[in-house]
Amino acid sequence: MKRVRQLASRAYERLLEWELSGTPSHVAVIQDGNRRYARNNGDDATDGHRAGAQTTEQVLEWCQEVGVDELTLYTFSTENFDRPEEENEALFDLLCEKLREFADADRVHDSEVRIRAIGETHRLPDRVREAVEYAERRTAGYDQLHLNIALAYGGRAELLSAARDVAREVDEGALDPDAIDVETVEERLYRGPSRDVDLIVRTGGDERTSNFLPWHANGNEAAVYFCTPYWPEFRKVDFLRSIRTYEHREESWRKTRARRALALVKALGDAEVGEARRVLSRFKDALPSAERQAIEEETDAELEHPAD
Incomplete structure (x- = not known):
């Protein structure tokens, strides 16, 4: 029966691939469910994050296969700092390991993937910031696929910071209020996505976007795909279904x-x-x-x- 299910799943994948006629330029993913996946399997949270990291590598490959230009991963939010310290420290160690591994991987260089971190990265431990700088430096010359890692990221905090910068410059006389436009705000957002978000994917069963890229996604009326599998269980079939959701949203638009x-x-x-x-x-x-x-x-x- 397992063999039959595998064959049926691959056949369904091929059907979905055949049906797809368009691809979102920028996909943003909320990787939810790592800890619940670990708990269901009797493992520690770190084991769930490590299993999720394997899914991340697969999604990167799927994006390249269908022609996605930019992928943003919600990896660590500002709210995650409130989690137990030992859990976060283990996650930071995993981030360091994977960032350096990605930065040195032949597949990343062969595919010319550019890695960037977005968020309040100054709040991260030194070792994580060093790994981020290493990955960004190693891939700085590439432009085929942009991979944004959202670390210490919060959408409200990003917009609030931009609003404060604008208000301060107006107060100092360096900015004319009548000259404030979309570009004025975008210039003061976190250094990050180069495109508006076309599709948000959230795993784990919750149907909310959790303060993720509000300027780039909500302002662009991005399509949203919610699915029940935890992030480590996310399959190519789920990914292709999310692309189909984007196509239907685009057709409706x-x-x-x-x-x-x-x-x-x-x-x-x-x-x-x-x-x-x-x-x-x-x-x-x-x-x-x-x-x-x-x-x-x-x-x-x-x-x-x-x-x-």
Whole structure:
């Protein structure tokens, strides 16, 4: 039966791969469930984190296979500092080991993976910061796949820090309040993701994004995929399902844009809807055939009876 399940799982993987037609550029993962996985197996929390590290390596390979450009892993949050010291110290040792191992791995250099840490890394122990600097230095020249490790990261703290920086510069007269825009805020966020997040994946059964990349993900209306397996149990099938969720979200977004544009075209005069027409032309193929036909009929009617 185990052999049959393995064959069925591989067949399902191939089916999902065949069905996929698009890939998110930036995937962010909340790696939840390492400790619960260990507890269920009668192991220590460290054993769960080590099993989770193996899953991380597999996910990196899967991202490369489907063409993801950037992967961000929620590895250690600011709230995790409240966990027992002995547990965190063991996790810090594992982080040091894996960061240096990744930085020296042939597969990382062959695939030109760039490793970066994001978050309040100054709060981490010296040995972890040294391992981070080593990994970043060893992979600094690469650009094929960006791997961001979120360490001592908190989304609210990131936004609060950026807001304080902006307020201080305004108070000092170094920044004009009327000149504040999206770029002003982004320049003051943690050094980190180079792209907006397209897809958030969370394992472990909880359906929340836990203060993760609020500017890059929520502002981009990222698709979200929640699944029940603990992080060490996360399989390629689960990963491919998450990509399918992104595709469905993207399809829904395209339909919404097209329908909004069509409503504007119908409601407003020619001089006011140039952008709406461009959006409609770009996204009309996302609509069902009946709606596309309505658009074509609307266009034909306008050509026969142009607006005064």
